[in-house]
Amino acid sequence: MLWSGVDLALRPGQFLAVLGPNGVGKTTLLNVILGLLPASGGTVRVLGKPPGVENHRVGYLPQRRSFDPSVRIRGIDLVRLGLDGDRWGVPLPGARFFSAAARRREAHVRDVIDLVGASEYADHPVGRISGGEQQRLLIAQALVRDPAVLLLDEPLEGLDLSSQASVTALLDRVCRERDIGVLMVTHDINPLLPHVDTVAYVAEGRIAAGTPAEIVTSETLSRLYGTRVDVLRADDGRLAVIGQQVNCGPGQECH
Amino acid sequence: MAALVGAYQEIFSYPFMVNAFRAGTVVAVVAGAIGWFVVLRRQSFTSHALAVVGFPGAAGAALLGISTAAGYFGFCIAAALVIAVVPRAAGASRGEESAVTGTVQAFALASGFLFSSLYRGFLSGISALLFGSFVGITGAQVTALLVVGAATLAVLAAIGRPLLFASLDPEVAAARTVPVRALSVVFLLLLGAAVAEAAQITGALLIFALLVAPPATAQLLTVRPGLGLLLSVTIAVAVTWAGLAFAYYVPYPTGFFITTLAFAAYVAARISHAVGERRAFAGGTV
Structure with missing residues (x-):
C-alpha cells in the first residue's frame, strides 16, 4: 500500500502536477490510470470507464527515454507510430499518391509536429538531436491522436533550465488551447509554478491537493514532509520552494 | 556488361548453380528483411547464438541420415523458443544470461564437432556446415527454403508496424495495448527460421554476412x-549473387566471398556516412 485516502479529479483543460520525492509511487499512479497495474483499493475512472478501456484517448509520455546516437530512425517516424503503431500490417509504400486518408494522416502528423515546434528537426535521426528536442517530439507523439487526457512522467528530468521552461510552457498552451486534461508527475515544482492550476503533494502516504496558492506554503509543505520547507516569494511574485532533505530546487538532487 | 551477362549465362547452364542461386536469393531476401529488425532491436548476438545451436542440429541430422535443413530448422526454432521463455522465467540478470548463452554455445559447438566426426561421409562436411556451401542443393531443398521463407515474411508483414513500435518504444507501445511481450516471442521464432535459412548458405558461423551486415x-x-x-x-541479394558467381570461377569457399562483399559494402557505407556527417556538421545543418 503506497497511499490511502487520496481523492483526485482531473477536468478537461486542467493542468495538474503530482509532486513528491522519488519512490513515493507516482509512476505507479500513472500505471494504475493506464490500467497496466490494478489499484489495491478504491475506484479509478478514466473518461468515465475503468482504466485501460479508453487508452486510445489517453496520451502517455513515460519517464525519460533517450535515444542514443546509433538509433537510426527519424523523429517523424516516432510521431507517426504514436498515430498508427498499434495497427497490424505494414504501411503500403507510396500510399500518399493514391489514398486521401494517407495524405490526411500525413498532414495531421506534420500539424502536431508544428504545434510542438519541432518541424525543423523532425526529419533528423532522433539519436542526433538534443534531449529537449527529443522530448518535444515525444510530446508530439503523445498528442498525435488528439487525446482527452495527457499523462506525463517526469517530462523535465534531464533537461536544462531553458528547455524545462519551454517544455512546460508548451504543455500549458496545449492544455488550454486543446482543452486537454494534463497530469504531470514530477519532483520539482519550481519550473511548473507559473503554469499549473492544481498541485497534489505526496509524501509518506499523506497527500495535500489544491491550488498552488493553498498548497505551496511553508506551513503545508513542512507539515506534509515532517521537516522544514521554505517557500520564498521573489520580487516579481514568483515562488520558489527550498527544502531540507526531501525537496529540491533546480540543480539539486532530490531524495 | 556483356561479359557479365555471358558469365551468368554460363553459370546458369548448370542446374546445380541454378539451384544455388534460387536458394541464395530466397535466403538473402528473408535475412535482409528479418535482419533489419535484428539490427534495430540489437539482437545480433541472439541470432549468432541461434546459429551456433543450429550447427549440432544439422550435423546430428546428417549423422541420422536426414536432411541438414531439417536439423537447422528444428534446432534453431527450438533454441529460439528456449531463449524466449527461459531467461525471464528464471529471472536471470543480464550478466547471468550472457554466461548461460556462452556455456550453451560452447556445448553446442562441441556436440556439432562430435557428430561431424562420427559422420565420415564428406571430409568437407564440417567446414560446409560452419562456413557455408552451395553445391548439392536439391530442388526439394529450394522448395523447403521458399515455403519457410514465404511464411516468415508473411508473418513479418502482418506484425511489421506494431513490431517497429514495440522495438523503438516498448513502454508507449504497451500503453497503446500493443502486445509487446508476445511480439518479441513471435519475432524470436521468425529469427530462428531466418537464421536456419541463412546458415544453409553462409554456414552457421557466417550468418552475420546476410543477417547483420546488409x-x-x-x-x-x-x-x-x-x-x-x-x-x-x-x-543481401546482391552480395549473394556476386559471392556465388565468384565462388563458381575461383576455388575459394563461397562463405568467404559473400562475407567479404558484405563487409566491403558496410565499410564503404561507414566511410560515406562519416564524410556526410562531417560535411553536414561543417555546413551547420545538424
Whole structure:
C-alpha cells in the first residue's frame, strides 16, 4: 500500500502536477490510470470507464527515454507510430499518391509536429538531436491522436533550465488551447509554478491537493514532509520552494 | 556488361548453380528483411547464438541420415523458443544470461564437432556446415527454403508496424495495448527460421554476412524504415549473387566471398556516412 485516502479529479483543460520525492509511487499512479497495474483499493475512472478501456484517448509520455546516437530512425517516424503503431500490417509504400486518408494522416502528423515546434528537426535521426528536442517530439507523439487526457512522467528530468521552461510552457498552451486534461508527475515544482492550476503533494502516504496558492506554503509543505520547507516569494511574485532533505530546487538532487 | 551477362549465362547452364542461386536469393531476401529488425532491436548476438545451436542440429541430422535443413530448422526454432521463455522465467540478470548463452554455445559447438566426426561421409562436411556451401542443393531443398521463407515474411508483414513500435518504444507501445511481450516471442521464432535459412548458405558461423551486415549498411545509408528494409534486402541479394558467381570461377569457399562483399559494402557505407556527417556538421545543418 503506497497511499490511502487520496481523492483526485482531473477536468478537461486542467493542468495538474503530482509532486513528491522519488519512490513515493507516482509512476505507479500513472500505471494504475493506464490500467497496466490494478489499484489495491478504491475506484479509478478514466473518461468515465475503468482504466485501460479508453487508452486510445489517453496520451502517455513515460519517464525519460533517450535515444542514443546509433538509433537510426527519424523523429517523424516516432510521431507517426504514436498515430498508427498499434495497427497490424505494414504501411503500403507510396500510399500518399493514391489514398486521401494517407495524405490526411500525413498532414495531421506534420500539424502536431508544428504545434510542438519541432518541424525543423523532425526529419533528423532522433539519436542526433538534443534531449529537449527529443522530448518535444515525444510530446508530439503523445498528442498525435488528439487525446482527452495527457499523462506525463517526469517530462523535465534531464533537461536544462531553458528547455524545462519551454517544455512546460508548451504543455500549458496545449492544455488550454486543446482543452486537454494534463497530469504531470514530477519532483520539482519550481519550473511548473507559473503554469499549473492544481498541485497534489505526496509524501509518506499523506497527500495535500489544491491550488498552488493553498498548497505551496511553508506551513503545508513542512507539515506534509515532517521537516522544514521554505517557500520564498521573489520580487516579481514568483515562488520558489527550498527544502531540507526531501525537496529540491533546480540543480539539486532530490531524495 | 556483356561479359557479365555471358558469365551468368554460363553459370546458369548448370542446374546445380541454378539451384544455388534460387536458394541464395530466397535466403538473402528473408535475412535482409528479418535482419533489419535484428539490427534495430540489437539482437545480433541472439541470432549468432541461434546459429551456433543450429550447427549440432544439422550435423546430428546428417549423422541420422536426414536432411541438414531439417536439423537447422528444428534446432534453431527450438533454441529460439528456449531463449524466449527461459531467461525471464528464471529471472536471470543480464550478466547471468550472457554466461548461460556462452556455456550453451560452447556445448553446442562441441556436440556439432562430435557428430561431424562420427559422420565420415564428406571430409568437407564440417567446414560446409560452419562456413557455408552451395553445391548439392536439391530442388526439394529450394522448395523447403521458399515455403519457410514465404511464411516468415508473411508473418513479418502482418506484425511489421506494431513490431517497429514495440522495438523503438516498448513502454508507449504497451500503453497503446500493443502486445509487446508476445511480439518479441513471435519475432524470436521468425529469427530462428531466418537464421536456419541463412546458415544453409553462409554456414552457421557466417550468418552475420546476410543477417547483420546488409541491414547495418542499409541503416547507415537511410533513416527511412521502408527504404531501409528495401536496401537491406537488395544488398543481401546482391552480395549473394556476386559471392556465388565468384565462388563458381575461383576455388575459394563461397562463405568467404559473400562475407567479404558484405563487409566491403558496410565499410564503404561507414566511410560515406562519416564524410556526410562531417560535411553536414561543417555546413551547420545538424
